[in-house]
Amino acid sequence: MTGTTRSGGPLTLPAAPLEDWLRERYFQAETDISSSGVHNYRLGDLRALDPDLLDPAELDRLMFRDGPSLGDERLRTAVAARVRPGPGHVVMTTHGSSEALFLAFTALVSPGDEVVVPGPAYHSLSALAAAAGAVLRTWPLRPENGFVPDPADLRAVLSERTRLVVVNFPHNPTGACVDPRGRAELLDLVAGSRATLLWDGAFTDLVYDHPPLADPTRDLDRSLSFGTLSKAYGLPGLRVGWCVVPRELVPALVRTRDYLTLSLSPLAERLATVAVEHADTLIAPRLAEARRNRELLLAWAAASGGAVECPAPRGGVTAFPRFTGHEDTTGLCERLLSRHGVLAVPGRVFGHPDRMRIGFSCPPEELERGLAAISTELGTEPGAGAGVHTQARGRREGSG
Template sequence: MALVTMRLRSAPLEDWLRDYYFTAEIDISSSGVHSYSMAELRALTGLEHAEIDGLVFDDGYSLGAPAVRSAIARRWGGLEPETVMTTSGSGEAISLVLMALLRPGDEVVVVQPGYHLLVEFAAGLGCSVRPWRLTAGTGWRPSLDELSGLVTEHTRAIIINFPQNPTGTSITEAELSTLLSLAASVDAYVLSDEAFTDLTYDSAPLPTVAARYERGVSFNTFSKAFGLPGLRFGWCIGPPALLAECVRIRDYTTLHVSPLVELLALGVLGNAEAFMKPRRELARANRDAVGDWAAAHPDLVSLVRPAGGVSAFPRLEGIADVDAFCDDLFKRRGTLVIPGSCFGAPEHIRLGFGGRPEPLAEGLGRLTRALEQARA
């Protein structure tokens, strides 16, 4: 395994949240659902204190505890446990796979606007990054014709995230099949961040890419649809040979996931719908509320209704400096949104609707008043 030298740019999203996240009075910025407490986790899983007390803090398995890997393999794709690696959030899984797979000069297709890890990490590894651009003018709809023009015989990987963060757009199962056929024609990998797969509203969830394509790698996490971001549990599903390369890198960093985290994760995996269903129903109602709000204020915002996830990406009409507006919204009205510049779309904001309905309604009201005042 060749060593790599990283040259990463700053992550504007994390820079923004680092300053504001913990002191916001109203947070309508998040891309996850309302978080569960430990008491709620224990109630939903049936986990007893005796099970926690019996845990011994030994070292863990490099690829994850066998029972946890089996539970993931059964639910997502019906594959063998050998194709699963558990990680500290999906961020670790994505970075390990990218470091194991990519070399300087490799061509990589990424979706923009997008989450910084999926967009910037390959560039930091010295890859030639080819943006697959989504535009508001087409309703953020991905164009497979455009993708076809980006893929060449030198393409090493196509990195996707559908439903997508921050726009909420997605593709159909038929379009996914076309994408996989395109990748297969040049022997490219497809790396699929599936954190929002279980948060869809108008169609069934997309299939696990790793189960559909031999060079497919699927990533997922408890941080989005499960409402457990602080647990820092994620995983990837992919070719065992690639996972072995990930372990070689991990041997120098985190080594393994905590046995306490995996104990809790096993209980959650065995009761997955109990965690996701109520949050999905809440998000569906909140999505309608955000859509109604945007429709009532066409002079202030324009919004493409998200197909999945819990974030919308409205354009703010008549606001010359959206970053300054968002800063003022936080400082004067205690309300947190994410400026679209964090995703390379400076006329937009990321607006999260996965939380409780009362703060969402209050936050939208404050946002409306700030927009009206700014345009007065």
């Protein structure tokens, strides 16, 4: 891997269908079962973790100056202590993982490069590569297999021209995930190719069947990983993320950043540091709640009389069920919002119009209200836990 930048014309970015769907509806909804992250924490929750946080005297001492290009040292140290990157890799903090992904694609992709992406995929993982001139090759996650990733399908699309393999496990929107053995197979396949692995770890801590997967940079030199406070930490509004990159790639990323953001806000980095230093305290209760909600969702789908077929999410906090009586759930999602104030995401934005993305890491009563509204529109029995009504604001999507 080298630190050289790509050559070619300016990026031409397509519309992001998911963001187009959420842009206005997010602010109209009373009940949000659309989100791919856990439900949000408040500033007071962070202050409870660090009583000195934002003490008036500390605020008065805070200097609003530009920070280091790689990010605040204390925050980078906290991220490194949690991620435990491999030798030769360094942490760079960014404006969410969205900026980190943009920097990486800009540095690594030249026109004509082949880039492998999962299908379906969150738009940032595919559109940024295509905009940089890449030829996309799809690693299909197959509905008939419950979207379980099959290394054989990855092997089939790798070639001598593959420049990057991009993955996000746990996966958005399906909740699919590789297990530790599958992770090892994935890394072996990439190691045996000429490609670099881009590992989007936004949902790393949100798994149900095994411990969180180890960061790939520990075992694979040609790898980058990405993280964010937006998904497992419940702090999307901070807009803080990070990437773990080979040291020799840093100059290329910083060179692009010099034209974008330069550095993060020192106030945001101070808050983010507290969050990462107390990560388990923030993540554990949200994961426990999501685990219970997942069972509620699966029980509801099972009680639908075949109207809803829902593969069990192995990680993350979204499910991607099929609605057997609908070729396109867009109209159903529109009715959920207009008649019930419920926000969900139609599967067409991920290329599967007969499905719907349902986020289940919200207060249980909010999930129950959303599922009951779907049952009403389908004309099925409400199923597990339906009938409780609340009003709660949604959360806007974003890579982090």
